Amino acid sequence: MHAYYADHFVLPLPEGHRFPMAKYRMLRDRIAEHLPGAVLKEALPASDEALARVHSPQYIDAVAHGTLAPAAQREIGFPWSPAMAERARRSVGATLAATRAAWREGVAGNLAGGTHHSYADKGSGFCVFNDVAVAARQAQADHLNDGSGWPLQVAVIDLDVHQGNGTAHIFQGDDSVFTLSLHGARNFPFRKEPSDLDVELPDGCADDEYLHALDQALETLDHRCKPDLVFYLAGADPHVGDRLGRLAVTHDGLEARDRRVFDWAWQRRIPTVFVMAGGYGNDLEDTLQAQLTTWRVAWQYHQRWQNVRP
Template structure:
């Protein structure tokens, strides 16, 4: 049997959105169907949902229960950008669950992915910007706890978040502020949403229309800073938010990267993690293309690149 990189999905759950809503939820099904047509690329698995108890590792009880039981205020729903409906809490639980699965698989196999996720605008006590629960934050806390229970005599699991969605990861930065066990890097459009940024451990704000060269030079410099600043306590797990929204065809991104530039971005990140032996769970994060098939092209390219590194991890284990 030929083994392939694991990727988790849950696009059978759709939100009941009003006509003309700008959230492009069809892209998740499009990506999964594209991958199913080429079965040699990935091992696709349906995720299972996170539990309330797992959400409480990050989120406040009042907020979790408001989402689960439909008592979100109108203002809270507007900030999230979704009206509450029965599908909202269920889909949100599966979103977190997919990233949790990917993180566990990454620790075993080196690389794994969620075909969605990257809900980095969600704070501990509220959602925002199409993000209900913060999947990466919950997964990080859960995996840290599992590591401690499995290896109580060892140092705790250090986590690195590499957030390359075009929007700053404000919710993630807030959740992990003053937490030395999680290092957060966000490379984003400086003038883009959110307009009130939170302080990540390392923020790199880029100008509109910066293009490939400026972006890749900034990313290379940022990664070097990450390695210097985490040298004393190296990460044992990374989360990579591989947003497609820096692409030149994105409605909201404005950074104007080419598909080749995004391929170089992914390769730079995954090569750096591989060389340091840091397992990585990918989330697809944002992507709002004028043509959603182009967004899916970018995401598929990211997953193909990740699968190549999954093979390298496997070869290295076989030779060890």
């Protein structure tokens, strides 16, 4: 199973910054130790052409050269640096590469990604470029170019605790992409964009309520969309120990969530690209445990795909 990373591009964040940048390298080390069958590969940067399938040329250029207005840079939440711009491109590049691998093998992932607060013309909430949106558009373009003869249908299953407002806005009115977001009702962003299916959860939502809501959401997705490709944002931030999450899902609940999503896609033989999205544990070990569990579950479903492929 292919796993793409760009964690060696570390942002020079100021002392006390709340974003846990170290988690990406730590996750790569855990995967190397506990999942020796995973093929870890450094991600290449996304090209301007790929980014422009979603983002405006002016925004791409401003990120590249550090010319965003101060307010726009503050909304992203990171100070500009060459490493910030390069890491943003490579985070998208990792999801692009994982998408190509998932087409071949059924399941592949990005050790980062899930930057779903990014709009076409601005970033927000630690999200610079929208990796899933760019990869979805690139997959659709590649599909048209290979002469398959039908438009590629995509489903985005966003289980980060925060609503995927940027993704929802990018794909509003587009019948070829179905956006599903299961998120905390009272959490960031406080002005939400309408997804094709939004499921709002109350503060303190625990395993049973969370999994019931997910089951209903997947059933609705089944009735409303027949995707050829799934992007799964496997946020660790619904966990009870997450300092930004406000929900109360346990590690067992998160593992059950992952199994539901991967099994839903497997039963329908839909290639699945998964990305890590958010995770801000009071104890960073909680975030790493949840993410490593996602990779272990993904590995099991990747093996199922290999057993049925010619």
